[in-house]
Amino acid sequence: MSQQEALFTYCLRQADDLLILSHRLSEWCGHGPVLEEDIALTNRALDHIGEARNLLTYAGQVEGKGRTEDDLAFLRAERQFVNTKLVEQPNGDYAFTIARSFLFDAYHLPLAEALTKSSDAQLAAIAGKAVKEAQYHLRHSSDWLKRFGDGTEESHRRAQAALDGLWTFTGELFVQDDLHQGLVKAGVAPDLIAIKASFDETVDNVLAEATLKRPVDGFMASGGRQGKHGENMGFILAEIQYLQRAYPGAKW
Amino acid sequence: MTDLTILEERFQAKIDAELKIEPKDWMPEKYRKNLIRQISQHAHSEVVGMLPEGNWITRAPSLRRKAILLAKVQDEAGHGLYLYSAAETLGTSREQTIDDLLSGKAKYSSIFNYPTLTWADIGAVGWLVDGAAIMNQVMLCRTSYGPYARAMVRICKEESFHQRQGYEIMAVLANGTPEQKEMAQDALNRWWWPSLMMFGPTDANSPHSAESMKWKIKRQSNDELRQIFIDRTVQQAEVIGLSVPDPALKWNEATQHYDWGTIDWSEFNNVVAGNGPCNKERMVARNKAHDEGAWVREAALAYAAKKLKRKAA
Numbered sequence: 001m002s003q004q005e006a007l008f009t010y011c012l013r014q015a016d017d018l019l020i021l022s023h024r025l026s027e028w029c030g031h032g033p034v035l036e037e038d039i040a041l042t043n044r045a046l047d048h049i050g051e052a053r054n055l056l057t058y059a060g061q062v063e064g065k066g067r068t069e070d071d072l073a074f075l076r077a078e079r080q081f082v083n084t085k086l087v088e089q090p091n092g093d094y095a096f097t098i099a100r101s102f103l104f105d106a107y108h109l110p111l112a113e114a115l116t117k118s119s120d121a122q123l124a125a126i127a128g129k130a131v132k133e134a135q136y137h138l139r140h141s142s143d144w145l146k147r148f149g150d151g152t153e154e155s156h157r158r159a160q161a162a163l164d165g166l167w168t169f170t171g172e173l174f175v176q177d178d179l180h181q182g183l184v185k186a187g188v189a190p191d192l193i194a195i196k197a198s199f200d201e202t203v204d205n206v207l208a209e210a211t212l213k214r215p216v217d218g219f220m221a222s223g224g225r226q227g228k229h230g231e232n233m234g235f236i237l238a239e240i241q242y243l244q245r246a247y248p249g250a251k252w
Numbered sequence: 253m254t255d256l257t258i259l260e261e262r263f264q265a266k267i268d269a270e271l272k273i274e275p276k277d278w279m280p281e282k283y284r285k286n287l288i289r290q291i292s293q294h295a296h297s298e299v300v301g302m303l304p305e306g307n308w309i310t311r312a313p314s315l316r317r318k319a320i321l322l323a324k325v326q327d328e329a330g331h332g333l334y335l336y337s338a339a340e341t342l343g344t345s346r347e348q349t350i351d352d353l354l355s356g357k358a359k360y361s362s363i364f365n366y367p368t369l370t371w372a373d374i375g376a377v378g379w380l381v382d383g384a385a386i387m388n389q390v391m392l393c394r395t396s397y398g399p400y401a402r403a404m405v406r407i408c409k410e411e412s413f414h415q416r417q418g419y420e421i422m423a424v425l426a427n428g429t430p431e432q433k434e435m436a437q438d439a440l441n442r443w444w445w446p447s448l449m450m451f452g453p454t455d456a457n458s459p460h461s462a463e464s465m466k467w468k469i470k471r472q473s474n475d476e477l478r479q480i481f482i483d484r485t486v487q488q489a490e491v492i493g494l495s496v497p498d499p500a501l502k503w504n505e506a507t508q509h510y511d512w513g514t515i516d517w518s519e520f521n522n523v524v525a526g527n528g529p530c531n532k533e534r535m536v537a538r539n540k541a542h543d544e545g546a547w548v549r550e551a552a553l554a555y556a557a558k559k560l561k562r563k564a565a
Binding site for chain 2 (some may be wrong): 023026027029030031034035036038040042044045046050055073093094146150151240243247250252
């Protein structure tokens with residue numbers, strides 16, 4: 001695989017995580033537990049879409065075949081999406097949604113910080129914009145996790161169940177395959193061992209304050225980065241891509 | 253002269269002098285009640301209005317459209333928040349106001365009981381529904397109650413952006429493929445008359461209007477605003493090659509306004525009475541969100557109480 005192909009895939013990995021998580025969060029729109037949270041989730045969905053658009057546009061430039069952000073978002077099939085399985089998980093209850101975002105945020109913030117130092121100027125610039133947003137996202141999800149963990153018996157139970165259910169999807173965030181290692185050597189991508197250390201520290205600190213237990217590392221799900229998703233993924237794409245697929249070539 | 257009469261006269265004199273009424277000022281009970289009704293209805297409309305538009309976020313046809321729609325619906329939620337706060341300045345709690353919506357006691361704009369069936373409906377809602385709402389809201393920037401007027405200034409800025417984006421969606425569709433143009437025309441056909449109904453009953457049949465005008469809560473009548481809206485919107489439709497579904501529509505040189513047909517008030521009354529296409533779905537969705545969010549709100553309160561207690565200890 002050429003460096004160019006590796007960079008293209010690396011952009012898609014990040015973009016797809018953000019696009020699919022944004023989709024899940026936007027499903028809450030109008031149905032949040034309180035108006036302020038409706039606004040917060042919509043806002044997060046909007047931030048994620050913004051970063052995904054930058055990454056997809058850049059991926060299209062790197063690829064050099066004239067594909068736009070919309071071509072990449074709306075005209076790729078299930079097996080061509082390379083997001084982690086974490087972000088495609090259905091919303092569940094509010095604790096599940098918050099825990100899913102928390103686990104992603106605890107990974108996304110140090111990743112964005114590290115990418116600001118990437119040897120690839122465009123990736124560094126995109127990350128530079130994302131860092132401020134990612135800080136707010138992590139604060140938002142951490143605050144709610146603390147409220148749930150140290151709130152009522154019910155909220156504690158729900159938050160713990162959410163973490164226990166989601167933990168198996170965290171391993172995939174830190175897998176460094178040959179493609180990734182090549183980019184680390186070139187100074188384009190950060191070493192995920194350092195990102196994982198930051199993730200662990202955030203998780204331990206927040207869960208301690210939330211009086212929640214960190215789940216024990218067991219079997220870790222994978223496959224998302226290779227386009228082997230759960231059955232949900234087809235339905236997500238059927239929804240996202242409906243108009244573009246139904247009216248090929250139309251401009252919107 | 254009784255004390256009450258003196259207070260009422262002073263109040264009216266203030267209004268006549270174009271001074272704003274502020275939360276701590278004396279005001280007639282009916283003025284307060286009228287405003288609470290109107291502001292809370294307005295707030296509920298913003299919140300229920302998120303449902304038909306949110307319906308298309310996950311299916312928006314491009315990432316740009318998706319981002320714009322997300323931002324727009326987020327704005328509507330923000331408007332709901334301001335307005336609930338404005339209602340609170342009149343001595344009603346947000347919980348009570350929301351309970352009144354969920355129990356069906358309080359109303360919201362009937363327009364949101366119509367479904368968004370196709371993507372073009374997102375264009376039509378922005379163009380026509382927000383367009384009609386703006387006519388009212390621009391007037392409300394000068395309403396006599398200070399907190400309401402100030403909330404409305406910011407809301408109007410955002411709404412005029414919403415209206416433009418809706419019109420732009422329609423313009424792109426109208427100039428697109430034959431299927432897209434058909435989609436746009438169909439949306440205009442379905443949303444035109446309900447949008448005209450948004451201005452409320454005719455002046456002769458508007459129960460709250462006279463008092464609202466005297467107190468300068470309202471400054472233009474339902475029929476005046478409706479006519480301005482028609483004059484403006486018919487021309488906008490012509491520019492993008494769509495036709496307004498009213499065979500009686502005709503420019504009148506003498507009045508310098510469009511003459512137009514008759515609103516089917518039986519449809520309006522039917523939707524207000526709860527029999528619109530989506531009344532039940534909207535209330536089920538709001539109640540479900542509220543009920544399923546109960547444990548979240550309880551957790552937040554319990555956590556805040558614990559924190560406060562620890563701080564005190």
